[in-house]
Amino acid sequence: MQLEHLHIGNFRKIATAEIHPSPGLNFFFGKNGSGKTSLLEAIYLLHAGKSFRAKNPSELISLNEDTLAVSGVVSNNNSERTEIRVIKRKESSRYTVNDRNISSASQLATALPMLLINSDSFDVINGSSRIRRSIIDRTLFHVEPTYLEFLIKFNKATKQRTHLLRVRASLSELAYWDNEFTSNGLRVHHARLDCVQHLNQKLNERNLHLSYVPGWKQDLGLEEAIVQDRDKDFATGRISSGPHKAEVLIEIDQKPASKFASRGQIKTAVFLIMDAVSAYIVERRGWTPIFLIDDVSAELDADSQSLVLNFIANTRAQAFITALTDRDFKLPKESFPSKIFHVEHGIVQTCQP
Numbered sequence: 001m002q003l004e005h006l007h008i009g010n011f012r013k014i015a016t017a018e019i020h021p022s023p024g025l026n027f028f029f030g031k032n033g034s035g036k037t038s039l040l041e042a043i044y045l046l047h048a049g050k051s052f053r054a055k056n057p058s059e060l061i062s063l064n065e066d067t068l069a070v071s072g073v074v075s076n077n078n079s080e081r082t083e084i085r086v087i088k089r090k091e092s093s094r095y096t097v098n099d100r101n102i103s104s105a106s107q108l109a110t111a112l113p114m115l116l117i118n119s120d121s122f123d124v125i126n127g128s129s130r131i132r133r134s135i136i137d138r139t140l141f142h143v144e145p146t147y148l149e150f151l152i153k154f155n156k157a158t159k160q161r162t163h164l165l166r167v168r169a170s171l172s173e174l175a176y177w178d179n180e181f182t183s184n185g186l187r188v189h190h191a192r193l194d195c196v197q198h199l200n201q202k203l204n205e206r207n208l209h210l211s212y213v214p215g216w217k218q219d220l221g222l223e224e225a226i227v228q229d230r231d232k233d234f235a236t237g238r239i240s241s242g243p244h245k246a247e248v249l250i251e252i253d254q255k256p257a258s259k260f261a262s263r264g265q266i267k268t269a270v271f272l273i274m275d276a277v278s279a280y281i282v283e284r285r286g287w288t289p290i291f292l293i294d295d296v297s298a299e300l301d302a303d304s305q306s307l308v309l310n311f312i313a314n315t316r317a318q319a320f321i322t323a324l325t326d327r328d329f330k331l332p333k334e335s336f337p338s339k340i341f342h343v344e345h346g347i348v349q350t351c352q353p
């Protein structure tokens, strides 16, 4: 997949920007506060319908304006074009794909798959298990169109059961949600196991390994586990067993990354995991997701950077990468299509090659 054309209007500091990106690597450099992260945020809006950093969507609209608009033309491997548009006012959002209104932002992600790497991505090793599970869940969202449906049903059942346990509902009131929890939970569980196994095929070549630890004792079925936990769960008002408790352990050189890896190793590992995710999506769906990488120079030393950029270039993915200066871009050795843009005071300009 690639973004062929991008138009941004009234997005934070960017009053207007029109970009014809390279199908390969696109580098954006400029001083702090010039609007580089905002530019990636605007591109991400076409994928998610929301920002990766703003809590309040109205923050995104330029000061003294009431509407922002971002639109992009995306083409797939068969050169079929799709136009995606996101318009946000203070109280409302509108998403269109080829001029047709769509109701849910998750449909945008299908039209324009993206993988974002920014400083938050590195929390994956030392942050909560939810962050690690979400890498697997996001991968599955892209490779398995029905996965989101099971995950939403499972999350709903988890919420309903927790509520019923807290109000000490009767077993007959619980029965329906017990069944929703276990049936959808097992689908989530098996899909995640399969996903981790696929990612490992590529990661193991790079001395990385993911282990999926299910959130319940494996000598029991999930149905049995929740029956065994019944008294405890009523007492605590929490569900102690299930895929919502699963953990994804990350090992580098056969050692747990959370205990032994340096910050630099963690960063490289995160990029390699994203690269494996991208390769798996390509294998299953036939299209490459677009990479957004914020502040690459702050996050990786020169050697790791050229390693990572070479991987991205080899997957033939389109990437949007920001850094403080153009000296920070370590272009892959092989010639690969790329463009450099300068960002200053919210104005984005193409640099001559």
Ligand SMILES: Nc1ncnc2c1ncn2[C@@H]1O[C@H](COP(=O)(O)OP(=O)(O)O)[C@@H](O)[C@H]1O
Pocket (backbone or CB within 6 Å): 011, 012, 013, 014, 030, 031, 032, 033, 034, 035, 036, 037, 038, 039, 059, 060, 061, 062, 063
């Ligand atoms: N809604 C907004 N309207 C106008 N300017 C904004 C808005 N939101 C943020 N900014 C400005 O954008 C700048 C930050 O841009 P950012 O994309 O984070 O820069 P960079 O990533 O290049 O450091 C700050 O100067 C901030 O004041």
Ligand SMILES: [Mg+2]
Pocket (backbone or CB within 6 Å): 036, 037, 038, 294, 295
């Ligand atoms: Mg920034």
